[in-house]
Amino acid sequence: MSLNAYLILSAILFLLGMVGVIRRKNLLMLFFSTEIMLNAVNVALAAISKFYGDLTGQMFAFFIIAIAASEVAVGLGLLILLYKKRGTIDLDNLQSMKG
């Protein structure tokens, strides 16, 4: 398998995530989409690292996994609080900073 195949997979995954971020109204789904985008990047990093024999990319992927995990932990905590307060996690109902 060539590097391009991995990169194309990564790009497709990233786009899927991005469309999710744009289209989804449910905050939970937004988190999922963000995870997809992060992991799309991880795929690309790991593949490039393997093909060039440089471990830096894989190191970076680990970092990203760790940061994504902590982000989700904090984010889910906030999300639950928000749900308790508002009774909804629909984005359109969460407008409190209208300009």
Added chain:
Amino acid sequence: MEKYLYIALFAPLLGSLIAGSLAMRPKMVFTGIITSLLLGVSMVASLILLQYIYTTDSIVHVKLLDWIAIGNMSIPFGFVVDQVSVTMMVVVTIVSTMVHIHSMGYMVHDNSYNRYFSYLSAFVFSMMILVMSDNFAGLFIGWEGVGLCSWLLIGFWYHREDKPLTKDIYNSPFSTLSPFSSISPAYAANEAFISNRVGDLGMLVGIFLIYWNLGSLQYDEVFANISNLDSSVIVAIGIFLFIGAMGKSAQFPLNQWLANAMEGPTPVSALIHAATMVTAGVYLVIRANEIYTIVPEVGYFIATLGAAVAIGAALMALVATNIKKIIAFSTLSQLGYMFVAAGLGAYWVALFHLATHAFFKSVLFLGAGNVMHALNDEINIKKMGGLHKYMKGTSIIMTLASIALAGIFPFSGFFSKDLILEVAFGTHSYILWAILWITAGLTAFYSFRLIMYVFHGKENFHEKGNHPHEAQSYVIAAMTPLAILAVVAGFFKEPFIEMATKLLPELHIHVSNGTFWVLLVVTLGIALSGIAFAVFKFKKDGTFFSEKLKNRPCYKILANQYFMPHFIAYVINRPYLALSRFSWKKIDLKIVDAIVDGIAKVIYKSGDKSRVMQSGNLSTSLRLMVLGITVLLVLLVALGIAK
């Protein structure tokens, strides 16, 4: 000696401030007394300085403070009292002291008495700065100061309305048929100020040229280095400075304001328009004599213009019926004489005529003030007559002053005017001499036409129910020193020459003894015959110009001031007004304003439109973010490809 300089300079300012601080109060005799007193102090200090400079030949030069010091430019606020400025100081302070005292009588019924004296003293202070400054910048400050004060004083009765227009020259309150002569004091003040602005622009350009080329505005430095310059630059400087002088001294074509400025109180006319401000232009030319000596062509132009104004104004005075305007035209005419002398290089002669003229002209104006006061502000000389019986003092003083103005031996006007004619003859300017000679006859005639109409003949003032009375004794007393000086000032000719020629270049003219006496007799002859004609014609007919003459074109031209007001109104002001309207309506409103409004509108609209972005909706924000990233990426790729 410095302390006398400061006293002479600042005493009028002190008086002005005292009177000014009481300006809003009702009339207080105190302000008139204190300003007159302080002016008297200034006069005494000036006389002491004159005596000091005359006896020791030294020059008092002080630097009050560093005024403008930027980079290489250094203009100190300095004052110099030399032979020229001390003459001016003495003339200015003597005349203005007497004018102040006279004003106490003239303004006695005016509500704005305190304000009046504040302005009057401020004017004298500005004039003192003008004559005493040791650099062109200080001169310009004084120059603008007198301009401002003259605006305040001419428009002193700013609440007066325009008087109704009339086509009948004898019933018009103004001397001429001009449709624009129905002016109010406010109009006259603005006219004077704006005319002077035109001249001042020229003067400023001249001063800039001096600084640009010589890097200094101090008189001594400028005059020491001026001869190193290119002659075309010197010519330009001379011309531009003279434009400034034309504005202040009301030379053609900036002469319209002087006669109209007679709308101000009469003592003001005496002070501003006879003795001080209008002679500032002559003073400037005298002061800058080093410049004009190098470029005699400019000098000759000045002399020619001066002669033209001298005869032109004298002709207008022949037919005028407004007592103050006759004297105003006479001032114009005499200023022409001074410029002839200055233009021909006889600077001290110009200064001498300036001094003698100041005395007899101011006294003529003050006398006119007395007459008007006695007749409830009547200004038409045809409605006066026979006043000699009621106002002996004024009548005698004005007659003496008129004889001096006409130039009869041994009155002061004779000495100075005869010198100017001698200079014109001696420098072979025979045409100028002839013009001035005729003007001398005209001067004698119109001066005595005024005297005859006002003080002799039929009493024409009864129809209005006027009961003339002589002015207060202190008013006559204030006029007396001026009248005496008008009579005897000529005898100071020798000492004056001795003093003035230490600073001003001497002019060597060769007129043989025989020619000299012939000239003298010829000049005296025309002046005497002018007076004699005026007296005998009036005694015979009781009037000067018949009804038939009134319809002749020559009379109409003179009565309309050569149609100069028409020319200015129709050829200069109207097109200028049309141009201004066009610029306002089309250029300013349609283009300039539209652009400014457009910019504002774009910003306002774009703000309005982009406000929706701040919806507080996370998904909208995310979409915009994605859009932004996409745009940036596309830009990056495009740039990469372009490279």
